[in-house]
Amino acid sequence: MSGNAPFDCVPSYIILSFDQRMKDFGVLTVSDSPVVSAPPALPQVKLCAVADAARWDAYVKATPAATFCHLTGWRNVIARTWGHKDHSLYAERHGRIVGVLPLMHVKSPLFGSMLISTPNAVYGGVIADDAVADRALLETAAQLARELNVDFLELRDTAAANAGFEETAYRDYHLQDQLYVTFDHPITTDEEALLKTFPRDTRRMIRQGPKHNLTATVEGANALNEFYEVYATSVHHLGTPVFPKRLFAEFLREFPNECDILVIRQDGRFAGAVLSFYFRDTVMPYYAGAYAEFYRTGINNFMYSELMRLSAERGYTRFDFGRSKRGTGAYEFKRGWGMSEHVLPYRTLLVRAQSLPNLNPTNPKYKFMIETWKRLPLALTKLIGPPLVKYLP
Numbered sequence: 528m529s530g531n532a533p534f535d536c537v538p539s540y541i542i543l544s545f546d547q548r549m550k551d552f553g554v555l556t557v558s559d560s561p562v563v564s565a566p567p568a569l570p571q572v573k574l575c576a577v578a579d580a581a582r583w584d585a586y587v588k589a590t591p592a593a594t595f596c597h598l599t600g601w602r603n604v605i606a607r608t609w610g611h612k613d614h615s616l617y618a619e620r621h622g623r624i625v626g627v628l629p630l631m632h633v634k635s636p637l638f639g640s641m642l643i644s645t646p647n648a649v650y651g652g653v654i655a656d657d658a659v660a661d662r663a664l665l666e667t668a669a670q671l672a673r674e675l676n677v678d679f680l681e682l683r684d685t686a687a688a689n690a691g692f693e694e695t696a697y698r699d700y701h702l703q704d705q706l707y708v709t710f711d712h713p714i715t716t717d718e719e720a721l722l723k724t725f726p727r728d729t730r731r732m733i734r735q736g737p738k739h740n741l742t743a744t745v746e747g748a749n750a751l752n753e754f755y756e757v758y759a760t761s762v763h764h765l766g767t768p769v770f771p772k773r774l775f776a777e778f779l780r781e782f783p784n785e786c787d788i789l790v791i792r793q794d795g796r797f798a799g800a801v802l803s804f805y806f807r808d809t810v811m812p813y814y815a816g817a818y819a820e821f822y823r824t825g826i827n828n829f830m831y832s833e834l835m836r837l838s839a840e841r842g843y844t845r846f847d848f849g850r851s852k853r854g855t856g857a858y859e860f861k862r863g864w865g866m867s868e869h870v871l872p873y874r875t876l877l878v879r880a881q882s883l884p885n886l887n888p889t890n891p892k893y894k895f896m897i898e899t900w901k902r903l904p905l906a907l908t909k910l911i912g913p914p915l916v917k918y919l920p
Contacts, residue, residue: 570618572667592687595806596648618660626655635918639678646920649850652684662696678880700874710848712866736829743833761816766897768912810838811847
């Protein structure tokens with residue numbers, strides 16, 4: 528295979544006659560009379576090359592169902608940080624992109640070989656203009672997964688990306704829609720009006736921040752070292768291996784205008800921080816941490832409230848609180864804000880694997896490892912954590 532060329536081994540349905548392909552899509556039946564308006568022509572599916580980046584990103588930015596995680600910059604960061612190989616696909620019709628599918632190959636000595644859309648991202652999967660392009664990308668991705676002989680292919684879809692497309696295209700995929708949800712909320716520069724949209728207990732915790740002299744400032748790479756310390760400390764308390772500092776440095780480097788760090792201080796002391804992404808009308812807090820000694824000050828509620836306020840001042844109108852696993856503390860915390868909750872319909876295609884993977888921390892078999900990790904010295908977790916999370920997509 529070569530970048531920017533049609534996929535070498537085209538799925539078999541692509542070489543069928545046009546009428547036969549439309550029958551497969553459910554558009555025509557044997558007894559149908561000719562349709563007045565023909566369905567879209569079948570697109571070419573190509574591997575995304577460096578030269579395609581500008582066109583890819585223009586398509587993502589113009590497509591409502593697309594997310595920040597679909598941008599080529601996300602894959603650039605993952606490739607530079609972890610070395611995972613990029614196999615992203617796009618569909619092209621008459622010289623115009625009509626669909627994209629970010630894909631990266633993660634080869635883990637611990638968890639097997641997998642094709643993921645997209646590593647370290649809460650969102651991914653196909654975004655396409657129509658069902659024909661959607662299916663062409665899915666079929667080609669499935670063939671690629673078989674050629675790479677991976678254990679499974681995972682698509683981190685959103686409900687919006689699949690709206691209106693035929694479920695038959697996903698018939699070989701296992702739907703997992705009971706594990707993850709995402710939360711979002713409209714934001715406004717009217718601070719009092721925004722505050723009133725939250726439950727009373729949440730408003731009370733937000734107001735604790737100013738009472739304890741908490742302040743918020745938007746910063747960048749200058750705050751990276753302190754951010755990393757508080758983030759590493761926070762995930763250590765959860766029993767989770769920490770990402771390397773390089774990952775966050777790469778995000779700040781790749782997205783100088785779409786990524787920043789909101790820092791919370793108390794009387795000049797660093798208390799907590801959140802690294803966020805900005806895409807179209809949306810701010811998305813993604814990596815965050817706070818020192819436990821500041822919990823009584825309502826630091827987490829204050830931090831996210833300030834992020835909403837400051838983002839609204841910059842013209843953003845939507846707050847994406849990100850993904851959480853049902854039944855976790857993070858899920859209950861976010862649910863307490865009274866935001867809109869949306870199921871994330873992740874899909875998995877088994878290739879070599881015989882059963883669905885379960886790599887999330889709520890898996891009971893990881894309980895002992897999590898508790899052991901919590902007892903390790905923080906310095907040691909920062910040393911051995913990054914080599915482990917490289918293989919946790």
